[in-house]
Amino acid sequence: MFALRVDDEIELRLLEEQHAEEIFALVDSNRAHLREWLPWVDEEVSANAARDYIKMMRERFTAFTGMAMGIWHQDRLAGAVSFVNIDQQSRWAEIGYWIDAPSQGHGIITRSCRAMINYAFDDLKLNRIVIRCADGNHRSRAIPERLGFRQEGRLRQTIWLYDRFWDALIYGMLADEWKAQKQKGRL
Ligand SMILES: CC(C)(COP(=O)(O)OP(=O)(O)OC[C@H]1O[C@@H](n2cnc3c(N)ncnc32)[C@H](O)[C@@H]1OP(=O)(O)O)[C@@H](O)C(=O)NCCC(=O)NCCS
DSSP states (O other), X not given: OOEEEOSSSEEEEEOOGGGHHHHHHHHHTTHHHHHTTOGGGGGOOSHHHHHHHHHHHHHHHHHTSOEEEEXXXXXXXEEEEEEEEEETTTTEEEEEEEEOGGGTTSXXXXXXXXXXXXXXXXXXXXXXXXXEEETTOHHHHHHHHHTTOEEEEEEEXXXXXXXXXXXXXXXXXXXXXXXXXXXXXXX
């Protein structure tokens, strides 16, 4: 199984069909928390739906166009972090993430994203990472901001959630900037 060790507590493992029940159970027990910003949660009504998603992302992994990783924190599945898409031609990827409510506030997502970004720049030789957040999603925005991303733009009224539009904030990090931050010991 493909895996990235983040630190003593966290391991990222490529999601496989065998994880569908576990992922579904985690989403199911976090519906109110997750659905506020992730509308797909309402469509995840069974382990089969989770299995279909995992299968699609496995195909993307094989084609090198995406990568969905489960986050195991102290050997328990706590959330997911993904390259929702990878553009091979222009060498950039977009990261998405979520974590179960009780595991928030411990830096698990920040640490997991850091490991994904290191992997993207060092191993996949990508040049750019993007994180896109609704402007009202302050916990999500804090992640690229904590990791030193630059806020590059605001796409007005791009995200429709339930009853209103939100602006999307685009955060970007370039390979050279990441390297420079690491050399300065900021990461
Ligand atoms: C967005 C989301 C993933 C953020 O989770 P989070 O737990 O706040 O993020 P982290 O795991 O990086 O934790 C950061 C917190 O841990 C603290 N922390 C502790 N140890 C840390 C460490 N080693 N490194 C970084 N932060 C650390 C930080 O200070 C911060 O605390 P604060 O919340 O009091 O400011 C989560 O709220 C979520 O799943 N939301 C619903 C889904 C969603 O919105 N997904 C994103 C769509 S764009």
